[in-house]
Amino acid sequence: MQPTRAFERRYAGLVVLAAAVLIVSVTGAVGAPVRLVDHDGKVLSNPQVSAIYLGDYWVTRQGASEALHIDIFLQTWLAGPSMTDVLAQYGVVAGSFASADTVSGGAPAQFTDADAQALVQQEIAARRVVAGDQTIHVVYLPPGTVLSFQGASSQSKLGAYHSSYRDAVTGKAVYYAVVVYSQGSNGVDLTGAPQDNISIMTSDALAGAMTDPDLGDVIRGAPSSGTIGWRDDVNGDIGDLAFVLGTDPAFADVWGFQNGFAVELLWSNKDAKLTAGTTTVTGSIPSVRIGDATTSSSISLSLSPTTQTVAPGASGTYTVSNGTSDTLTLAVSGLPANVTGTLGQTVLTPGGTTTLTLAVATGAATGSTAFAVTGTGGASLQTASGTLSVGTTTTTPTPVVSSADFSLTATPSSQPIDAGGEVVTFTIASQPTGATNPVIKLQAQHLPHGIKAYISPSTIVAGDTATVTILAHQDPPRGSHDITIKGSSRTRNQRITITIVISRPIIARPRG
Numbered sequence: 031m032q033p034t035r036a037f038e039r040r041y042a043g044l045v046v047l048a049a050a051v052l053i054v055s056v057t058g059a060v061g062a063p064v065r066l067v068d069h070d071g072k073v074l075s076n077p078q079v080s081a082i083y084l085g086d087y088w089v090t091r092q093g094a095s096e097a098l099h100i101d102i103f104l105q106t107w108l109a110g111p112s113m114t115d116v117l118a119q120y121g122v123v124a125g126s127f128a129s130a131d132t133v134s135g136g137a138p139a140q141f142t143d144a145d146a147q148a149l150v151q152q153e154i155a156a157r158r159v160v161a162g163d164q165t166i167h168v169v170y171l172p173p174g175t176v177l178s179f180q181g182a183s184s185q186s187k188l189g190a191y192h193s194s195y196r197d198a199v200t201g202k203a204v205y206y207a208v209v210v211y212s213q214g215s216n217g218v219d220l221t222g223a224p225q226d227n228i229s230i231m232t233s234d235a236l237a238g239a240m241t242d243p244d245l246g247d248v249i250r251g252a253p254s255s256g257t258i259g260w261r262d263d264v265n266g267d268i269g270d271l272a273f274v275l276g277t278d279p280a281f282a283d284v285w286g287f288q289n290g291f292a293v294e295l296l297w298s299n300k301d302a303k304l305t306a307g308t309t310t311v312t313g314s315i316p317s318v319r320i321g322d323a324t325t326s327s328s329i330s331l332s333l334s335p336t337t338q339t340v341a342p343g344a345s346g347t348y349t350v351s352n353g354t355s356d357t358l359t360l361a362v363s364g365l366p367a368n369v370t371g372t373l374g375q376t377v378l379t380p381g382g383t384t385t386l387t388l389a390v391a392t393g394a395a396t397g398s399t400a401f402a403v404t405g406t407g408g409a410s411l412q413t414a415s416g417t418l419s420v421g422t423t424t425t426t427p428t429p430v431v432s433s434a435d436f437s438l439t440a441t442p443s444s445q446p447i448d449a450g451g452e453v454v455t456f457t458i459a460s461q462p463t464g465a466t467n468p469v470i471k472l473q474a475q476h477l478p479h480g481i482k483a484y485i486s487p488s489t490i491v492a493g494d495t496a497t498v499t500i501l502a503h504q505d506p507p508r509g510s511h512d513i514t515i516k517g518s519s520r521t522r523n524q525r526i527t528i529t530i531v532i533s534r535p536i537i538a539r540p541r542g
Contacts, residue, residue, distance in 0.1 A: 063302075064262055064264075064265060064271065064275065064297060064302075065262060065299055066241075066260045066261060066262050066267075066268060066271075066297060066299055067260065067262065067263065068120075068259070068260055069254065069255060069256070069257075069258035069259060070255065070256045071242065071243075071256060071257045071258045071259040072203075072257075072259060073120060073121040073122060073240065073241055073259050073260065074122065074164050074166070074205070074239070074240045074241075075121055075123045075164070076123055076124055076125070076164050077122065077125045077126075077164050077165070077166055077236075077239075078125065078126045078127070078128035078160060078162065078164055078166070079104050079108065079125065079126070079128060079165075079166050079168060080128050080129045080130070080131075080153075080159040080160050080161070080165055080166070080168065081097075081101060081104065081127075081129070081130040081131070081168050081170065082130075082131055082133060082149065082150070082153055082167055082168065082169045082170065083130070083131070083132040083133065083170050084133050084137075084138075084141075084149065084169060084171055084172060084175075085134075085135055085136060085171075085172035085175070086134055086135060086136060086137075086172075087137055087172035087173060088132045088170070088172065089132060093172070095453045096224070096225055096228075097130070097132070097170070098453050098501075099225050099229075099453065099501065100170065100225070100228060100229070100232070101127065101130055102482065102499075102501055103229045103232070103291045104127045105127045105484075106289050106290075106291060106406075107229075107232075107233055107288070107289075107291065107293060108125035108127055109361070109404070110307060110406055111288065111306065111307020111359065111406070112233060112237070112288060112293060112306045112307050113125055113307075114307070114359070115298070115305070115307035116297075116298050116305060116306065116307055117240060117241065117268075117296070119298065119299055119300055120240075120241045120259075120260045120299075121260075122240045122241065128159070128160035128165060129158075129159045129160040130159075131158040131159050133149065133153070137171075137172040137174055137175050138175050139175065140175070140176050140178065141175050141176070141177050141178070141208070142177075142178050142179070143178075143179050143180070143193065143208075146169055146193075146206060146208050147195050147206070149169060150167045150169070150204060150206045151204075153167070154167075154204070161204075163202060163203075165204075165205065166205045166206065166207060166236060166239045166240070166243075167204070167205065167206040167207070168206070168207045168208075168209060168232060168235070169206065169207070169208045169209070170209050170211070170228070171208065171210055171211050172211055173213060173216075173224070174211070174216065175216075176216060177208060177210050177217075179193075179208070184212075184217045185215060187217070187218050188210065188217070189209070189210050189212050189217045189218030189227070189231040189234070190207060190209045190210060190231040190232065190234060191207065191208060191235065192205070192206070192207040192235045192236070192238050192239035192243075193205075193206060193207075193245075193246045194206065194243060194244060194245075194247070195246070196250075203244060203247070205239055205243050207235040207236065207239055208235075209228055209231050209235060210231070211228065212224060212227035213227070218230075218231060220281050220284075220285060220292075221292060223292075226292035229291050229292050230285045230292050230293060230294050233293040233294045233306075234269040234272075234294040235269060237267075237268045237269050237294070237296050238267045238268055238270070241260040241267065241268050242258060242259035242261055242268070243259060244257050244258070244259065245257075245258060245259075245267070262297070268296050268297055269294070269296075271297040271304065272285070272294050272295045272296070272304050275297075275304060276304075283295075284304075286306055288306045288307060289407070290480065294306070331350070331352055331353065331354065331403065331405040331412035331413065331414045332350075332351045332414050333349070333350055333403055333415070333416045334348065334349045334351065335348065336415070336416050336417060336518075337416065337417040337418075338388075338416075338417075338418060338419065339419040339420075339421040340388060340390045340418060340419070340420060340421070341390070341420075341421060342390050342392045342394050342396075342420060343391070343392045344390060345387055345388060345389040345390060346387070346388050346390075346418070347385050347386065347387050347388075348385070348386040348388070348416060349383055349384075349385060350373070350378065350383065350384050350385070350386050350403055350414065351382075352379065352380060352382050352405065354405070354412060355380050355479070356380065356405075356407025356412075357378070357379050357380065357407060358377070358378045358405030358406060358407045358412060359376060359377055359405065359407070360373050360375070360376050360377070360378055360403060360404070360405050361376075361403070361406075362386065362401065362402070362403055363401065363402050363404065364399065364400060364401035365399070365401050365418070366394065366395070366397075366399040366418070366420070367394070367395070368390065368391040368393045368395075369388055369389070369390050369391070369394055369399075369418065369420070370388070370389045370391075371386060371387070371388050371389075371401070372386070372389070373385075373386055374386075374387075378405065388418055390418075390420055394420050396420045396421055397419070397420060398418070398420075398520060399417070399418050399419075399420075400415060400416070400471050400489075400518075401415070401416055401417070402414065402416070403416070412477070413473065415473050417518075417520075435462065435463055435464045435466065435492070435519055435521055435522055436460055436461065436463055436468055436470055436517065436519055436522070436524065437460065437461050437463055437524065438459070438470075438515065438517050438524050438526045439458070439459045439461075439526065440456050440457070440458055440459075440498075440526055440527075440528045441456065441457045441459065442456065443527075443528060443529060444510075444528070444529035444530070444531065445500075445528075445529075445530060445531070446530070446531045446532075446533060447500060447502045447530050447531070447532055447533075448502065448532075448533055449480070449502045449503065449506050449508075449532060452502050453500065453501050453502075454499075454500050454530070455497050455498065455499050455500070456497070456498040456500070456528050457495055457496075457497060457498075458472065458485075458495060458496045458497070458515060458517075458526075459495045460490055460491075460492045460493060460494060460496075460517065461492060461493060462492035466492075467491050467493055468492050468519035468520065468521070469489060469491055469519065470489070470492060470517045470518065470519050471488065471489050471517070471518045471519075472485045472488050472489070472490065472496055472498075472515060472516070472517055472518075473485070473488070473516045473518070474498060474514070474515060474516075475513070475514040475515075475516055475525075476512065476513060476514045477513060478506055478511045478513075478530075478532070479506055479507060480502065480503045480506030480507070481500060481501070481502055481503070481506050481513075481530070481532075482500070482501045482503070483498055483499070483500055483501075484498070484499045485498050485515075486499070492519075498515060498528065500513070502530075502532060506532050507532065508532050509531070509532060510529055510530070511529065511530055511531075511532065512527045512528070512529050513527065513528050513529070514526075515527070515528060
């Protein structure tokens with residue numbers, strides 16, 4: 031990538047993303063409208079992301095918390111409107127978070143592109159990360175490590191880059207990115223908060239890697255036409271445009287908050303503007319809201335009924351209700367083969383309802399399958415779980431037995447948590463209460479505004495344990511809040527309560 035003179039004037043010394051050092055022939059005049067153009071190269075239509083954390087820092091208490099924050103960010107961003115609203119315009123259909131691994135050792139003083147390629151090759155060969163033709167391996171450097179790439183340095187504001195190499199045996203492209211621990215004079219310190227800087231630069235690098243993955247091949251001699259993906263021939267790929275077009279001296283107009291995470295704004299050809307999708311709050315870190323009236327712990331996304339039996343060739347309907355204060359973008363996942371889910375509305379306003387219709391084809395196999403309806407909003411990520419039984423009758427609820435076949439307990443039952451990115455965990459233990467060990471599906475419900483919960487594993491067998499990870503973003507309500515953990519077997523539901531007590535640290539403000 032070679033920046034324009036206007037870019038050089040405004041951002042002297044600022045290298046945000048070096049996808050590759052490349053002069054692309056300019057097909058339009060200087061000053062022409064910004065537009066990403068398809069050069070007939072490859073696009074990663076179903077990308078999966080593999081995270082590689084370099085160094086022992088990531089297993090310290092602080093580092094492990096930040097790594098978990100990154101993992102959760104990746105899962106959220108890959109399912110959010112940056113993907114479905116923006117990157118979908120350029121052929122990116124759906125993304126997924128595939129794997130994560132931590133590589134032990136001290137923090138290297140310097141890290142080069144050769145080091146990145148060697149590390150990715152090592153991780154793939156050892157099968158410590160998921161690999162594939164659509165995989166992007168993201169290397170996260172520890173604090174203080176200086177990154178250099180094609181003459182640029184993180185000490186001169188290089189924050190991240192994406193590139194590729196060709197496997198020596200198969201000849202296939204291997205895609206990767208490197209992200210600096212941006213803090214102070216190392217990397218691009220946009221917010222004063224390393225975890226926000228990292229998520230911004232990660233979204234930058236991944237967007238470019240998905241829409242223009244083979245740019246590195248041109249550096250190695252491949253023709254530009256048919257190799258380059260989506261680029262603006264004057265200003266670069268989708269990851270470059272926010273920093274080229276932004277006008278705020280403090281860079282507050284190049285990023286925003288999406289689902290509680292800081293992300294880079296991406297260029298939308300459809301809207302002819304920079305955006306991160308429909309749920310973005312642009313600018314600096316949001317101000318704290320005290321006593322928010324929308325923080326009731328009893329609101330959630332819900333599904334009614336939760337269980338139905340539908341015969342092959344027939345269909346069943348569920349009512350999806352938005353009890354939150356967010357406008358939610360809905361999606362359905364986990365449906366079995368030969369079952370199609372159709373939502374009456376994919377965007378549901380607060381208090382609204384819509385219908386989910388599950389059409390079961392004649393070739394569908396009999397049996398029960400759990401599925402989920404996910405609602406992504408500006409302040410929460412909600413999930414409602416349901417069960418579809420493919421059988422011989424339609425819309426017949428599964429009978430509920432009079433006594434539970436399992437029990438749940440939480441350890442500890444209550445914990446304090448600071449807003450602004452702190453993570454705490456609870457252990458959920460299960461025990462059978464009858465002669466069998468049922469399979470239990472776990473779900474977190476009634477989450478306060480600004481709080482996210484992740485359960486791993488989300489499906490257990492009675493007698494096993496699971497971990498509930500609670501993440502507090504910048505602006506949840508202070509005080510004590512109950513969260514419901516719901517366990518569902520085929521015959522019974524059980525609910526227990528865990529409590530978090532939210533306090534607020536001093537929030538870092540953007541520098542500049």
